[in-house]
Amino acid sequence: AMASSTDGITICDEKDRYIYVNEAYARIFGYSQEDFIGETWRKITPSDLITVVEKGLEDTLHNKDTGVFKGEVPGLKKDGGTVPTEVMATGLWDENGNYNGHICIVRDITERKRAEEKLREGERFLETIFASIQDGIGIIDKDMNIISINKTGESWYPHAMPLVGKKCYEAYHNRKERCELCPAWETLKTGKSAYKEVPRHGPGGKQVGWAEIYSYPLNDMITGQMNGVIEYVRDITERKRMEEEIKQSEEKYRLLIENIQEGVFVIQDAKMVFVNKAIAAISGYSIEEIIGMDFHSFVAPEDLEMVQDRYYRRQRGEDVSSEYEFHVLRKDGEKTLVNMSVGIVTYLGRVASMGILKDITEQKRAEKLIKESEEKYRNLVELTTDIIYMTDKNSKHVFMNDAGLRILEASPEEVIGHHWSKCIYPEDREKSVQKFREMIENGTDVFDFENRYISKSGKVINVLHNIRILRNEKGEVIGTQGIARDITERERSAEALRLSNLVVENSQTVLFRWKAQKGWPVEFVSNNVVQFGYSAEEFLSGALPYESIIHPDDLERVSKEVRTHSGSGDDRFHQEYRIIAKNGSVHWIDDRTVIEREKDGNITHYQGIIIDITERKHTEEAIRKYNKELEESNRMKELFTDIMHHDLLNPLNVAHGYVELFLEDEKDLRKKSHLETIKRNLVKGMDLIDNATKLSKLKSLESIGFEDIDLKIVVTEVIENLTPLAVNAGMSIENNLKTRLPVKANRIIEDIFTNIIINAIKYAPQGKRIVVRGTEEANSCSVRIIDFGEGIKDPEKKLIFERFNRNEKKGVKGSGLGLAIVGRILQLHNGRIWVEDNPEGGAVFVVQIPKS
Template sequence: MVKYWSSEVIIISKITTVSEYEKKRAEYYLPEDPDTIKKLEALHKVSPVISFIWKVDERWHVEWVSENITQLGYTPEDLMSGKINYADIIHPEDYVKINSEVKKLVKKGNTSYFTLVYRILSKSGEVRYVTERSLLKRDGNGNISRYQGIIIDNTEKEKAENTFRDLERKYRLIFERSPLGILCFDENGAIINCNSVCAKIIADPKSKINGLSVLKYVEEGPLKAAIDLVFLGESGRYEGEYISPAGKRSIIKAEFSPIMSEDGYLIGGLGLIQDVSDIQETAEKIHLNEARLEALLELYQRGNSSISEIAEFTIEEAVKLTHSQVGYLGLLKADNILEMYEWPTQKKNHDKKAWRCPVNSTGMWGEAIREREPIVNNNPSGSGLTKGIKPELEGKVNRYINVPVMDGDQVVAVAAVANKSQEYDSSDVRQITLLFDGMWKIIQRKFADEQILETRRILKVLESVINDSPAVVFMWSPEKDWPVKFVSKNIERFGYLVEDFLSGKMIYGDIIHPADLEKVRAQVGRCYKEGYSDFSQEYRILTRSGEVRWVDERTMIHHGQNGDIDFLQGIVVDITERKQANNFVRIEYDFDDVLSPGDNLQDIFEKILDFVLQIKAVDCGAIYLLDGSKGDLELIAYRGLSEKFADSIRYFGVNTIQARLFTTGYPVYKYFSEISAMIKEDFDYEGLQAMGFIPVHYNDKIVAAMILGSHRELEIPANSRNVIDTIASQLGMIVTRFKEGTLIKKDHGLQDLFDTMDDLIFIMDMGGLIIHTNHALQKYLQYSKKDLSKMDFLELFPPGKEKEVLESIDLEGLISGNSSRCYVPLMNSNHKFLSADTKFFVGKWGGREVLIGVSRLSLNESAN
């Protein structure tokens, strides 16, 4: 039988009409007897064998076919008429092969019979497998005249054989690819077959194993006994060590079963063998890992213990994990000295102090430090490893592991265990490394916790300092109107809470005075555009209560690696009092306009009170004029007080308690409850909390007095008192000048005020020559007062910047009462540049119109 891969072909035929059939029967000498013919026809109809006679041509034209071709859906006429050739019903994939095979047989010349297996197609398209058996009919000359044969439908047989072959292939795959070793042997113990897993366990090639006795591979003992049970018809089991003839050791689990015939005779045996060496090793590793994790857990629970207790506990656990007898730990100190701890098996002594030894003399422990990798020594030679380290160790250490404990690339400690009964291996190294790494993390955490506690203490102090400071610390996002990322708690001085900003309910732009918001936006945008690293600006903000406060903002711009702005960080300081003092100076500049022959002193006092009430914590006040002849004080103007209270304090005689408070010569600030107790009058209806009595002097003589108070604050703070003292000194000059009826100015009062300011102030005539400077400018620019006198103010700026400075000064606008800003840096006498924001405005000095410059240094410059 010839087969072509899976393409085994089938042939199908039909029978022609009865008349045609009769004709063919006569032509081919069919029996003449009608009964015989009927029997043959009946037999053909039920037989699976279909008979054919074919012409010798490429398409195998059918000359005759038995009537049972109808089993394939064709009629004899379909084929005998030539309408369908036999080649048409051969499966297309098999036709070429069949045709070629027949031609080969014909060419041989001595062939008269052949058998082929192939596929054919029924009329419905169903594929059927057939076996063809044909004779080659020859004429008188020996030439082949026709083919005569039969086809037998063996489709079911082919399907069964294919199924069997598939099952055989699958079972062979299972046999070969099984994770278990499989061993088959006959009733005499001869090995019939084994898979590759079994061959690997036995440590011999399959070709050598097959045919040998199964007992050749086992020695006397439990394993052989388990196999012997098979020959008694029983199953045997074994679990333990197996040593192959080649000496390979492994841990196996094996089950051996007898294979019995149907009549109960032993025909062989089957062995299933599993190498569990890796499983057992894994189980041991899991057990060791669990033990190490338990040790680490207990170690973490000892976080409050001392370093020596943590060290000795870790050493003890390392000794247990590796089945060693002794362990050591050396912490590497900054002076290249090892602080050594040990855990002897004989006893534990946590009070025992560590000993110290230099790394360069520590043969055993220094080895791992120098190599920066674990050292395993199962065959130490000589006593040099421990000599000079500790006398009692000499000669007592044989095999050992020495592991460096690393923190990044730095060796911070070295751990060692020694004197294990068996050799140390990589598993021991792993356990020691992981255990002591865990220990070091705990020690690091202990150090970190201590540092965190110290940092928290420092931060608490800093927080307290910041909260008590007048400077409010901010961190802003560089987005529109500056969302707040951080703000210090002392924002409460403006009535707001930290949560108001951090929750996103408010952004910083919400508290900037609406009249100043655009100016602030423009200033910040300009600093962004020009690449400033810091800037400062003054503007107004609104407190929660709606009060207007002046602030000085000093800000650093932080950029990311890509150059984009990450955030802004700065401080905001309340400068309302200073601003008020500056405003008062501006009033002095225009004093010639204020004091005219028709001036009313009450009007002047009321204007001064309006200004004074802008000082923080002061919300009411009164100004008295002293009667020089009597020494009495008479109320001239008041603000923020009820008319009833004003009537009660309208006049103080020379001998009253109130008058005496003024005549001390110094300001007196009291709780108002103390004042009420002193004068023994009930002023509770006024609701005052604090009050100050401020004498007003001129040339060391009292010329007037001020009472200033607060309804909301218990006392007037120190920074407000400084401003009040400055105003009082100026008020003395105003009163005296008014009484003398002269408009001559005394500039020394303003000079004193300027010298108390941190800003750099320089006053110029309208031609640009400097006529006065304050101490701050002389200090930062490192010039003497004499050097600066009559200097052109442009010399305070870097050479080449004169045009930029002059263009920033709008003189017409200054004369109209506006101010100009200049961002060109200043230059000191050593030609060092100082980043500054300079404001110019026009005022009066010594009775003449002058140009005034006020420079504010950046945060970095003022810090230096």
């Protein structure tokens, strides 16, 4: 078991020198097993930690009162690197309390450390995402008392502090009774979310602005009962003021956006004949220096052949890509990566090439940073229904989550690489660009900015933005990151239902509405029930009641639970059970049901959702199986330790030493014979330790070594060895084995009969005798050991073969390990053991061992 373990295992002597190292231990540190023998733990300990570890071992492993060292220690590998490890070492002590060495288990926890670091990175990213949401969040109980509020919410009402414990209308609005326009009250009444725009009040009840409030029911996760309301509050005072200002600045903003920051140039006869200031900034030359220069002078040598080829082919009228990237060679010799869009125009009456040049160095850096971080938070970003997007320095989208693409009805190619204003409703573009420019110029993030998107199909969507500026390590702007929430006015109920159904039909959650009648006939089911092979029409036609698809083994329980919840007045309940798909396959489902009652309490319908949790159930079963196997493995290790330290090793060593002393001095032959018998049995006891050790090591093997053995001889020797013990107890052992009992077995088989007969002597001395009989069958041999004691009760006949389970009897001492060892040895032999009642009173232990 130690050799095949995936954990590193070592055994060290009293000077902590390695005497055994398994392959896994050597592999962890990059050495061979032979490299460790004779060395100490210092071989794999960083030099700066040796003193610390020595002190730790002195206080723990080398201290008999403690005896155990456990902790995480960095190990030194052969190649000079380090590896994080988890170490557990147990000291070995002799009967005189002397330290004899230790056993150590070492586990490589590199992957665990990596996983922990990834988790921390994920948490840091989540904190960054939520740091951009600077809205007020409060929790109100059913009596409209404030029980919690975040810092943003508190900052709006410093005059009313402390807020917790006060009525919301008293603290927020300086009122003595509930507000008429109160979304929280509406949610408490209906159990549904609500939205309102309400005045925001300062000291003395004076209105100081406006806020929009979203209220959501706060339900108990177990009972489903609503305990209060969560209010999500945004201050929209500034938004309303800015809407008016933006309208007044539209004309000014139009001029600003036309004054683009990208480089514009015209090339004629390979000469630069026109450039703007941005071209001069990109190249490092002045405008005057550039005019008249050959355009080749601005291209880096590695890109010159490609740029020349495209220029002359375009001049000849060939179809050449109008947009590509290359490196500009600046006046100072540095290179700048640019994106160029170019085409053929007529300039001053002659053919020329006109294009736009954009410095994309920072864009590329931003794309690299975004790509590196994207995998860390993509799952979180894709789970939200809000639009999350990123733009580069040139205001082009470099990322938009699936929610945004769905809302815009666009593919990634239609958004990524395009200016963000392309998504904006035409009437809102100028004010949006103005706001964006102010954000960049002022270097401040933008919160609660409202405009409208337009989808590919022309649908207008009202959205509310929170935008944060992204900067590089130098503090330079490299782009933006934003969250946009759909705040479109609630559409007609039919449209809302259509959208809801669209979400459901594209998910694994199936909606049902059952009539409260026998068989639970279905009144409504979402079309995605097809995942179980059925169509919605089969249920809605009445031909297929819901009860008919519930697994027969679960139907009675499900029906009883429904009746119980219905009769107890519950509003909702939760069940897990199996259903049978149309193809006969069995699926575990999670059922969450709401009970619909009339005013008089009469139940008319059940409405709920079912989710396929078959994979989860399979995973849970696999985990339970693994835990059971792990538990059994630990039991075998404990069995070996218990035998070594509690029942055999110490007393046998002491007894053996005394017998040796008595034999040296004893002259009486009869006494000397008795002492020899004692010595022989002590040696057998110590042999048992070796066998127990072998059992532990053989736990992971399918078989052990067998040889031809005559059970008659083995059992006879056991009877002879135990006869003095029986006589001292006032008992006799009758050996009725008459013929050979040939089997294939290991010599450890003797311990089976030793343990059973010793148990009979301990627990059945009042029967005065033990009878041993044997029979040979076609494929096996059986030995029956019969006592005439009190017998064994039926519930205990299987339990006695488990560790630490034994019959309690006054005056009888034992560990409860003997019959457990018997059971394990028989498992290794593919044999059987069971207990029958002796008709004359007592118990019959039957041992059956295969011949081969």
